[in-house]
Amino acid sequence: MKMNSSMMLFTTTMLMGILMSISSNNWIMMWCGLEISLISIIPLMVSKLVASSESTMKYFIMQSVSSTMLMLSMLVMVMSGDYNYNYLMMTALLIKMGVAPFHNWVLTVVEGLDLIMIYMILTINKIAPITLMSYTTKSLMLIILLTVITGSLLGLNQNSVKKMIGYSSIFNMGFVMSVLKYNWMWIMYMFMYSMLLMMLLMLLHKNKILLMNQMTFIELLTNKLSMWMVLLSMGGLPPLIGFSIKYMVMLYMISMKMLATMAMMLMTSLIIMFFYLRMTFLGTMNYSMIVMTKMFQLNEMSMLILLINLITLPSIMMMKMFT
Incomplete structure (x- = not known):
């Protein structure tokens, strides 16, 4: 464009x-x-x-x-x-x-x-x-369950990175809808998810990746580490920033006594984590030993992504103040 x-x-x-x-x-x-x-x-x-x-x-x-x-x-x-x-x-x-x-x-x-x-x-x-x-008043419980199950299960057999991002977006919409009545919370979730998605798309554009198999062709270890960090954060692995927003939703749902829905969302989060880990393994395990000596030659973009993802614990403390 x-x-x-x-x-x-x-x-x-x-x-x-x-x-x-x-x-x-x-x-x-x-x-x-x-x-x-x-x-x-x-x-x-x-x-x-x-x-x-x-x-x-x-x-x-x-x-x-x-x-x-x-x-x-x-x-x-x-x-x-x-x-x-x-x-x-x-x-x-x-x-x-x-x-x-x-x-x-x-x-x-x-x-x-x-x-x-x-x-x-x-x-x-x-x-x-x-x-x-x-603004609507109807219950979205069934839609939330359908969304998180669809987004997680159907993303497993995809080879296209764009379709995997599409299924990831569908899955995250389930989390957004679960806290829809609390405006501050879904705005915070969308902001954090948008930031993570922007970092992921920047890395995909920089390395010209369209298919999962192309993850093996990332040459610089700094790019591999950045991709690894962003994908783990989008999957919701603690203590990264992607975990803090899922933790925020989980606390809200516990306070609202929606335990069965929350359990299903956590189980589907593990499936999402599985296909993000599959992408990171393709990128980090192949040919990484060849460029291991370049590990500390981090560029500015890699350092920025690392810092953003590691400010989760202060973020959790701030969220505890508001909830």
Whole structure:
């Protein structure tokens, strides 16, 4: 994605639409903000990749269908009579968020996009639907369980790194939805997850990795260690920063007496940890002894990633102050 005036314009209007959605006090203006962000992100998705046009069209169709359902639920809401519009509205927002059982569009869309657009779709563009979902009153327990099970089990047999990132995003959306009624907590979770995903995508772009088998071709040990640290953090291994946000969710769910759901989420986290470890083993175990002498030649990016991931214990102490 080239930096030019058109890209700056569409990025600005996309962010403006998201801010409009999360700051409005009526549903029509929220819907308008979602449409502004959708129509702005479509031109940004087109790139030189072969499948980018297909991914753009699929994304546009799915978001248009969910926007139509959302508008229909709003019309039913203002009609007189005892109509149950909550389920229609919830389905529309779940499609926009890309969680199970409405998750298939995420995987087909991310496969044809470049890494910058994958980041924008999986993090920034989900803020508005998550905010709107926090206004609903229906229980999401079944959706949370479906999401964490789908995101963990279906990511096991993937060779494409982009699809694995897609399944990881679906899995993390389950954690976000479990703390949806506590605004500070899901905002903190999304911020930390977005930061980890940005570091991972930067490393993938730097080393030109698209498939899991290509992890063995990372030459510098510093890049391998950085990839290893980020993947372990995204899997939630203590004492890294990815563990602190999962620990925060776990404490909240214990306080809300949602023990069975929390147990399922912890078990699926182990599956997620398994395929992240598989990626790290491919990167660190092969040919590492050849470049072991370069271990201490750390560049600035590696040191920054190491420092960010090792500030977890102060973060946990801060979170204990707020919970």
